[in-house]
Amino acid sequence: MTANIVNDAPLLGERPWSADHLRARRSILRDVWKNRFYYFLALPGLLYFLVFHYLPMFGIVVAFKDITPFSGLDGILHEPFVGFYHFERFFKSYYFTNVMTNTLVISGLKLLIGFPTPIILALLINEVRIIWFKRTFQTISYMPHFLSWVVIAGLVMSLLTTQGGLVNKLVVALGGQTHNFLGDPRYFRVILVLSHLWANIGWGTILYLAAMAGISPELYEAAMIDGANRFQQARHITLPGITFVIVILLIFAIGGLLNAGFEQILLLYSPPVYQVADIIDTYVYRSGLLGMQYSFATAVGLFKAILAMMLLLGANWVARRLGQTGIW
Amino acid sequence: MVKLSRGERIFEFFNYAFLILLAVIFILPLLNVLVNSFISEAEYARRGNFILIPEQPVLSAYQFLLGRGSVVVNAYFITLFRVSVGTALNLLFTASLAYVLARRDLPGRTLLTLFVFITMVFSGGLIPTFILVDTLGLIDSPWVLIIPGLINPWFMLIMRNFFMALPQELEEAAIVDGAGPATILFRIVLPLSLPSIATIGLFYAVAHWNAWFDAAIYLKDIHRMPVQVILRSILQQALMNDPEAFINIQVMPPTVAIQSAMVVISTVPILVVYPFLQKYFVKGALVGSIKG
Numbered sequence: 035m036t037a038n039i040v041n042d043a044p045l046l047g048e049r050p051w052s053a054d055h056l057r058a059r060r061s062i063l064r065d066v067w068k069n070r071f072y073y074f075l076a077l078p079g080l081l082y083f084l085v086f087h088y089l090p091m092f093g094i095v096v097a098f099k100d101i102t103p104f105s106g107l108d109g110i111l112h113e114p115f116v117g118f119y120h121f122e123r124f125f126k127s128y129y130f131t132n133v134m135t136n137t138l139v140i141s142g143l144k145l146l147i148g149f150p151t152p153i154i155l156a157l158l159i160n161e162v163r164i165i166w167f168k169r170t171f172q173t174i175s176y177m178p179h180f181l182s183w184v185v186i187a188g189l190v191m192s193l194l195t196t197q198g199g200l201v202n203k204l205v206v207a208l209g210g211q212t213h214n215f216l217g218d219p220r221y222f223r224v225i226l227v228l229s230h231l232w233a234n235i236g237w238g239t240i241l242y243l244a245a246m247a248g249i250s251p252e253l254y255e256a257a258m259i260d261g262a263n264r265f266q267q268a269r270h271i272t273l274p275g276i277t278f279v280i281v282i283l284l285i286f287a288i289g290g291l292l293n294a295g296f297e298q299i300l301l302l303y304s305p306p307v308y309q310v311a312d313i314i315d316t317y318v319y320r321s322g323l324l325g326m327q328y329s330f331a332t333a334v335g336l337f338k339a340i341l342a343m344m345l346l347l348g349a350n351w352v353a354r355r356l357g358q359t360g361i362w
Numbered sequence: 363m364v365k366l367s368r369g370e371r372i373f374e375f376f377n378y379a380f381l382i383l384l385a386v387i388f389i390l391p392l393l394n395v396l397v398n399s400f401i402s403e404a405e406y407a408r409r410g411n412f413i414l415i416p417e418q419p420v421l422s423a424y425q426f427l428l429g430r431g432s433v434v435v436n437a438y439f440i441t442l443f444r445v446s447v448g449t450a451l452n453l454l455f456t457a458s459l460a461y462v463l464a465r466r467d468l469p470g471r472t473l474l475t476l477f478v479f480i481t482m483v484f485s486g487g488l489i490p491t492f493i494l495v496d497t498l499g500l501i502d503s504p505w506v507l508i509i510p511g512l513i514n515p516w517f518m519l520i521m522r523n524f525f526m527a528l529p530q531e532l533e534e535a536a537i538v539d540g541a542g543p544a545t546i547l548f549r550i551v552l553p554l555s556l557p558s559i560a561t562i563g564l565f566y567a568v569a570h571w572n573a574w575f576d577a578a579i580y581l582k583d584i585h586r587m588p589v590q591v592i593l594r595s596i597l598q599q600a601l602m603n604d605p606e607a608f609i610n611i612q613v614m615p616p617t618v619a620i621q622s623a624m625v626v627i628s629t630v631p632i633l634v635v636y637p638f639l640q641k642y643f644v645k646g647a648l649v650g651s652i653k654g
Contacts, residue, residue, distance in 0.1 A: 069468055069469065072468055075461065078455055079458055079518075080474065086509075087485065088481070089490075090490035090491045091486040092486070094486050096490060159381070167381075170385075171381050173640055175384070175388055176640065180632050181572070182574055182590055184590045184628075188597045188621065189391040191597065197618070263370065264370055297574065328493070331489050335488055338487075339486075343484045347483060
């Protein structure tokens with residue numbers, strides 16, 4: 035898509051005063067007039083993006099001033115600039131290494147465990163030949179995807195509560211002691227990864243299963259004639275058949291590495307586990323909306339937005355280099 | 363039927379066993395809250411949280427939550443408003459823009475697409491957006507749940523791809539027959555893409571039903587909050603003794619039962635509807651992955 039931008043301005047001839055140019059200009063105006071219905075139709079949507087996406091982009095000036103909730107619009111426009119003061123304050127603070135480490139570690143763990151497991155699960159589902167079993171399992175495994183994180187966090191809390199929760203009952207039955215797992219920094223990231231897995235593993239199989247359904251049955255028939263058993267078929271036909279999907283999804287999972295799961299963490303964490311749970315997004319929320327440090331939080335958010343943009347564009351670039359169409 | 367080798371039979375057995383175990387793991391937490399929502403104070407005191415079948419199921423938690431003067435009933439109406447009006451407006455705005463950007467011969471189309479695309483890779487972030495919503499006076503307005511998320515750029519691009527996949531000959535034939543752009547849109551394009559639009563609508567609707575964060579930061583008045591926010595407060599053991607939220611009753615059901623019942627109340631509609639709409643969701647997920 036980006037490559038076409040250049041082609042969109044074919045009217046800038048070498049001699050802008052030429053008769054050709056004037057004729058071309060008149061014809062594009064005629065084209066625009068002819069399409070007035072469509073521009074009119076697009077107007078509300080474009081206006082929405084202008085107000086709710088572009089205005090906040092200009093709002094990042096807040097990061098370079100000293101704005102409080104009481105500054106108002108006037109303050110945002112007229113307060114003096116303070117340069118990169120808030121960025122420096124963030125980079126020098128304890129929180130910088132803490133939230134960066136937590137973001138990357140939590141995100142990395144989710145990738146390490148949450149990325150390969152749906153592939154394995156899809157391979158296992160693909161081996162099921164009883165149709166009703168397969169369908170029922172898929173319906174059940176997609177279901178958590180439709181629950182809100184508030185609900186999932188509620189389920190997690192209910193399982194882990196020290197007041198008779200299932201997990202603690204098991205621990206006690208096995209001779210252990212009741213333990214507040216959610217408030218323990220040693221267990222918190224495990225809980226994040228497992229609840230993420232529970233919520234997403236089933237839905238994550240959809241693209242792989244679709245790619246598997248697209249593999250030609252003739253390949254399997256030929257393999258069977260050659261005496262390949264089902265493990266060999268899975269290894270040499272099914273897996274290569276979905277490699278393309280795996281690569282693309284992996285690239286974009288890496289592109290989203292800075293999104294470690296804002297709502298999930300916000301709903302599950304508590305002060306005792308901040309040291310292992312606080313990510314960039316939760317820190318922005320706490321320092322900005324709860325701590326009222328508008329400028330500082332905007333600076334931290336801007337730092338993340340720029341890194342995230344580079345990661346995403348880089349991922350798209352890699353995907354294109356590999357001969358895929360990329361997301362855009 | 364192909365004859366299975368010994369190794370394959372062993373694999374089959376473990377594969378089915380593993381998948382059944384996994385299915386149990388998916389269902390168990392939900393079953394847990396369902397059962398806990400019917401538990402009575404006496405039984406809870408005696409047997410604790412996790413009980414497979416309560417001896418004497420009681421409805422007191424539901425009576426408490428859905429009773430007269432309860433904030434939950436009110437929240438339900440707000441969520442219904444958000445889902446219905448929100449999704450309708452989402453579709454209206456998304457489809458109009460997508461339809462225009464799907465026109466291959468529209469002058470400036472690439473620039474307009476770029477205008478949307480930029481918002482997908484960069485955003486001003488939480489605080490500037492909050493300041494904007496605050497400045498526009500949307501705090502505590504029911505519209506704050508709808509307007510700031512009017513168009514999801516991903517869904518818009520997916521819908522644009524739907525429109526671009528329609529055969530162009532249809533439109534050309536209509537033009538020959540003297541149809542104007544509005545006639546083409548309402549008589550040809552929209553009827554033909556109704557299934558695709560409905561699929562996107564389902565995704566918008568689920569997102570509205572489940573949305574929590576925006577409501578949590580933009581709404582201060584308890585009587586304007588949707589179900590997810592109320593659920594969150596109850597899970598945090600707040601609100602239960604708030605006379606503004608619930609009319610006092612003499613015997614309070616156990617906290618666990620109230621919390622579990624609230625999870626059930628906010629989840630059941632989705633779980634009831636979802637299996638019937640599953641294939642549309644799956645279709646949507648697949649279409650969304652096809653690059654435009």
